[in-house]
Amino acid sequence: xxxxxxxxxxxxxxxxxxxxxxxxxxxxxxxxxxxxxxxxxxxxxxxxxxxxxxxxxxxxxxxxxxxxxxxxxxxxxxxxxxxxxxxxxxxxxxxxxxxxxxxxxxxxxxxxxxxxxxxxxxxxxxxxxxxxxxxxxxxxxxxxxxxxxxxxxxxxxxxxxxxxxxxxxxxxxxxxxxxxxxxxxxxxxxxxxxxxxxxxxxxxxxxxxxxxxxxxxxxxxxxxxxxxxxxxxxxxxxxxxxxxxxxxxxxxxxxxxxxxxxxxxxxxxxxxxxxxxxxxxxxxxxxxxxxxxxxxxxxxxxxxxxxxxxxxxxxxxxxxxxxxxxxxxxxxxxxxxxxxxxxxxxxxxxxxxxxx
Amino acid sequence: xxxxxxxxxxxxxxxxxxxxxxxxxxxxxxxxxxxxxxxxxxxxxxxxxxxxxxxxxxxxxxxxxxxxxxxxxxxxxxxxxxxxxxxxxxxxxxxxxxxxxxxxxxxxxxxxxxxxxxxxxxxxxxxxxxxxxxxxxxxxxxxxxxxxxxxxxxxxxxxxxxxxxxxxxxxxxxxxxxxxxxxxxxxxxxxxxxxxxxxxxxxxxxxxxxxxxxxxxxxxxxxxxxxxxxxxxxxxxxxxxxxxxxxxxxxxxxxxxxxxxxxxxxxxxxxxxxxxxxxxxxxxxxxxxxxxxxxxxxxxxxxxxxxxxxxxxxxxxxxxxxxxxxxxxxxxxxxxxxxxxxxxxxxxxxxxxxxxxxxxxxxxxxxxxxxxxxxxxxxxxxxxxxxxxxxxxxxxxxxxxxxxxxxxxxxxxxxxxxxxxxxxxxxxxxxxxxxxxxxxxxxxxxxxxxxxxxxxxxxxxxxxxxxxxxxxxxxxxxxxxxxxxxxxxxxxxxxxxxxxxxxxxxxxxxxxxxxxxxxxxxxxxxxxxxxxxxxxxxxxxxxxxxxxxxxxxxxxxxxxxxxxxxxxxxxxxxxxxxxxxxxxxxxxxxxxxxxxxxxxxxxxxxxxxxxxxxxxxxxxxxxxxxxxxx
Numbered sequence: 001x002x003x004x005x006x007x008x009x010x011x012x013x014x015x016x017x018x019x020x021x022x023x024x025x026x027x028x029x030x031x032x033x034x035x036x037x038x039x040x041x042x043x044x045x046x047x048x049x050x051x052x053x054x055x056x057x058x059x060x061x062x063x064x065x066x067x068x069x070x071x072x073x074x075x076x077x078x079x080x081x082x083x084x085x086x087x088x089x090x091x092x093x094x095x096x097x098x099x100x101x102x103x104x105x106x107x108x109x110x111x112x113x114x115x116x117x118x119x120x121x122x123x124x125x126x127x128x129x130x131x132x133x134x135x136x137x138x139x140x141x142x143x144x145x146x147x148x149x150x151x152x153x154x155x156x157x158x159x160x161x162x163x164x165x166x167x168x169x170x171x172x173x174x175x176x177x178x179x180x181x182x183x184x185x186x187x188x189x190x191x192x193x194x195x196x197x198x199x200x201x202x203x204x205x206x207x208x209x210x211x212x213x214x215x216x217x218x219x220x221x222x223x224x225x226x227x228x229x230x231x232x233x234x235x236x237x238x239x240x241x242x243x244x245x246x247x248x249x250x251x252x253x254x255x256x257x258x259x260x261x262x263x264x265x266x267x268x269x270x271x272x273x274x275x276x277x278x279x280x281x282x283x284x285x286x287x288x289x290x291x292x293x294x295x296x297x298x299x300x301x302x303x304x305x306x307x308x309x310x311x312x313x314x315x316x317x318x319x320x321x322x323x324x325x326x327x328x329x330x331x332x333x334x335x336x337x338x339x340x341x342x343x344x345x346x347x348x349x350x351x352x353x354x355x356x
Numbered sequence: 357x358x359x360x361x362x363x364x365x366x367x368x369x370x371x372x373x374x375x376x377x378x379x380x381x382x383x384x385x386x387x388x389x390x391x392x393x394x395x396x397x398x399x400x401x402x403x404x405x406x407x408x409x410x411x412x413x414x415x416x417x418x419x420x421x422x423x424x425x426x427x428x429x430x431x432x433x434x435x436x437x438x439x440x441x442x443x444x445x446x447x448x449x450x451x452x453x454x455x456x457x458x459x460x461x462x463x464x465x466x467x468x469x470x471x472x473x474x475x476x477x478x479x480x481x482x483x484x485x486x487x488x489x490x491x492x493x494x495x496x497x498x499x500x501x502x503x504x505x506x507x508x509x510x511x512x513x514x515x516x517x518x519x520x521x522x523x524x525x526x527x528x529x530x531x532x533x534x535x536x537x538x539x540x541x542x543x544x545x546x547x548x549x550x551x552x553x554x555x556x557x558x559x560x561x562x563x564x565x566x567x568x569x570x571x572x573x574x575x576x577x578x579x580x581x582x583x584x585x586x587x588x589x590x591x592x593x594x595x596x597x598x599x600x601x602x603x604x605x606x607x608x609x610x611x612x613x614x615x616x617x618x619x620x621x622x623x624x625x626x627x628x629x630x631x632x633x634x635x636x637x638x639x640x641x642x643x644x645x646x647x648x649x650x651x652x653x654x655x656x657x658x659x660x661x662x663x664x665x666x667x668x669x670x671x672x673x674x675x676x677x678x679x680x681x682x683x684x685x686x687x688x689x690x691x692x693x694x695x696x697x698x699x700x701x702x703x704x705x706x707x708x709x710x711x712x713x714x715x716x717x718x719x720x721x722x723x724x725x726x727x728x729x730x731x732x733x734x735x736x737x738x739x740x741x742x743x744x745x746x747x748x749x750x751x752x753x754x755x756x757x758x759x760x761x762x763x764x765x766x767x768x769x770x771x772x773x774x775x776x777x778x779x780x781x782x783x784x785x786x787x788x789x790x791x792x793x794x795x796x797x798x799x800x801x802x803x804x805x806x807x808x809x810x811x812x813x814x815x816x817x818x819x820x821x822x823x824x825x826x827x828x829x830x831x832x833x834x835x836x837x838x839x840x841x842x843x844x845x846x847x848x849x850x851x852x853x854x855x856x857x858x859x860x861x862x863x864x865x866x867x868x869x870x871x872x873x874x875x876x877x878x879x880x881x882x883x884x885x886x887x888x889x890x891x892x893x894x895x896x897x898x899x900x901x902x903x904x905x906x907x908x909x910x911x912x913x914x915x916x917x918x919x920x921x922x923x924x925x926x927x928x929x930x931x932x933x934x935x936x937x938x939x940x941x942x943x944x945x946x947x948x949x950x951x952x953x954x955x956x957x958x959x960x961x962x963x964x965x966x967x968x969x970x971x972x973x974x975x976x977x978x979x980x981x982x983x984x985x986x
Contacts, residue, residue: 114413137413139455228523228524229551231520
């Protein structure tokens with residue numbers, strides 16, 4: 001039987017080995033700048049040999065290949081953690097399944113054929129909990145939600161069904177799914193014990209701050225949702241944005257008004273950000289910085305593993321953007337334009353220490 | 357069979373319109389495993405995609421209907437002709453109509469269930485209000501400035517909803533809980549009610565509609581709720597009656613449709629195997645060589661147009677694709693399951709089921725030799741076989757072997773000396789037991805290595821057969837090791853001949869590994885050195901591992917002695933109870949441990965030497981509605 005110390009050492013080693021696959025800033029920039037034929041060494045460095053051996057034929061295949069990499073690596077992490085941590089990490093990755101679920105909902109409403117929808121779904125291997133085939137064959141949104149009520153998404157499905165039935169509104173159903181996801185995620189994170197749990201919650205809190213602020217801006221400024229509704233859809237458990245502040249923010253209707261209410265740290269960070277997109281980029285950079293710091297060697301294995309998972313997802317997203325650009329035959333300038341925010345996000349001085 | 361059944365690669369060239377019927381014929385034939393091929397320029401199309409899609413849709417609808425109406429999705433008879441696309445479309449249209457009714461009915465059932473739940477909540481609410489002594493009429497009146505809403509929300513949404521409605525100036529009060537929902541009153545200024553509606557919807561707020569006389573006449577209210585509950589129960593009964601009627605009305609037709617769809621399922625089972633161009637199609641697959649003529653006849657008889665069948669034995673480069681068709685008698689099935697647990701033999705590999713059956717029985721008997729215990733295991737296996745048929749042969753074989761070794765050891769329910777030992781009692785001469793176990797290990801490893809050489813040669817990999825650590829070079833090294841060890845233990849010294857017989861095969865193994873490895877020289881050197889050392893050590897450690905056979909044989913006797921020592925401290929009744937319970941303990945606990953040890957020896961010391969186990973199982977096309985590839 002594996003002892004806790006043994007498991008921690010294993011997890012720590014695993015996180016260190018995985019950290020080597022994270023590209024440094026200059027490598028990320030090179031990934032964006034270089035032509036396709038010069039990318040293999042960088043892809044190898046990022047642990048993506050499968051892409052070097054055979055480049056996917058289309059963007060859907062590329063997306064699937066990257067998702068499979070993430071699933072495979074996550075499974076390796078799961079072996080090294082206990083049940084509580086595994087539940088948390090699994091729930092974190094459930095966002096990928098949520099993408100599938102939303103796609104299924106949209107496809108059902110748009111009346112797309114199952115064959116067409118099946119091609120767009122990500123195969124999540126062992127992380128799959130949705131009965132994809134039977135959901136694909138559902139002939140109405142009600143039937144799909146009825147089937148969902150027999151899955152781990154039952155509670156989400158019941159609420160989404162209510163939101164859908166009363167407004168036949170896809171946004172309401174999807175927002176309800178998201179809100180429920182965040183709620184569960186925070187609940188799982190609270191169960192993590194000790195210093196590792198605290199550090200995981202800190203990083204998660206920073207991420208939820210980003211999610212909440214950006215969502216609130218979108219809900220209020222772009223979608224014009226009512227303040228109570230916008231507030232209700234936010235995630236609980238942010239770090240710098242407590243509920244009382246979010247309530248105040250929810251009552252504002254413009255970006256500058258909201259920025260003035262933010263704590264000083266965030267005001268400095270977001271100074272001059274005049275669009276929701278810019279706010280999002282800077283908030284992501286803040287989370288990344290925190291994740292990089294957490295990945296340092298002296299932190300507990302679980303916190304490092306979670307930080308790695310976050311950074312890995314970001315990096316796979318960068319690879320996806322760059323390769324998709326090449327697959328679609330986009331001009332280098334356009335690829336750079338799309339991928340630069342992901343590659344060039346402001347990073348702290350800790351970055352080089354972590355991966356070196 | 358000690359190797360998988362010889363297979364033939366067959367390619368059928370036929371008219372595209374005959375593909376569906378060919379699927380039916382091959383499905384009935386149950387010996388054809390389709391094999392997808394790379395699409396050639398000559399045949400670039402996927403034939404009958406419409407048919408496949410329509411079949412899948414109809415199949416799913418049929419299964420959904422059958423699940424809802426509780427009709428088994430089984431056909432009474434499968435027709436001789438598979439349905440045409442037009443017929444399939446008609447079937448699907450009918451199924452769609454039926455499913456729409458069923459889906460509607462299912463939705464109504466669900467709503468009925470929700471409504472019933474609401475009534476029960478109201479009944480609880482009434483009970484709560486009686487205790488609170490609140491004027492319920494107030495909640496229903498259309499007040500001039502105030503808006504009051506009464507309803508339930510999921511308990512997990514309560515906190516956030518309370519904060520959210522506060523932003524619109526509303527207050528939320530919980531007054532009762534019911535399962536996972538909280539009963540709440542939301543009250544606030546009427547002019548801000550618009551802000552309230554959207555958030556209540558998002559929070560899954562369900563309004564509780566109070567009966568009119570809720571406040572004034574509680575008895576009437578209760579009666580009214582009971583009446584509503586009765587109405588809902590009646591509605592539910594109607595719905596259930598409707599389901600029964602539909603079942604009776606459509607049951608026969610559904611079975612007929614199931615038959616039609618089962619006939620079409622053969623074509624769907626082809627998967628990606630067929631390719632076509634216009635009216636010509638081709639489909640390839642594997643069949644047992646002995647079935648070739650039967651297949652030809654079946655196709656000629658059942659297809660309306662000519663079909664060209666080309667058959668050939670598999671090529672060497674195709675061996676990895678050829679499915680392994682293994683045939684075992686019923687008594688070998690549990691051993692075959694243990695082999696499958698490790699892997700499927702490659703097409704040209706030896707099927708180790710026989711080897712496992714024989715060696716498992718012998719090893720178990722040696723480690724657990726007792727006439728009485730063996731009899732219990734054999735009898736237990738025989739009786740258990742009525743519930744777990746797969747376990748019977750395994751337990752009976754293990755029991756008989758245990759009985760035979762029990763006779764050799766002279767052991768009966770742990771008593772040594774009650775029956776004469778035909779060979780020796782393990783505790784009499786433990787060293788001899790260890791020697792026998794060692795010899796058995798040597799024989800086992802030599803046999804496994806010979807199997808490996810045979811497998812490599814059968815696959816045409818003669819280099820591996822000659823130079824691999826598990827090949828001829830490894831075998832020679834092992835024999836040299838044994839000879840040197842014998843010489844050394846007999847007090848002699850190692851001669852040049854001994855050293856040369858060790859060095860030469862080891863050098864051959866190392867050179868072969870060096871040549872095979874594609875890495876920088878430093879890494880190559882390191883890997884070759886470590887792997888060479890590992891090969892050497894593996895032979896030694898694997899052989900010594902067999903000493904456990906003797907150790908468990910001794911352990912069995914020692915455990916029985918411990919039971920008797922305990923029993924001897926008791927009076928007559930206690931003595932016999934201890935003896936009986938002790939024997940049961942030995943049979944169950946030690947028996948289970950010995951099984952694990954035997955499997956460990958089989959898998960690690962045996963299978964890992966010669967059995968790659970990465971073959972493909974033979975899964976012939978079958979007529980089925982379960983959706984997966986057969």
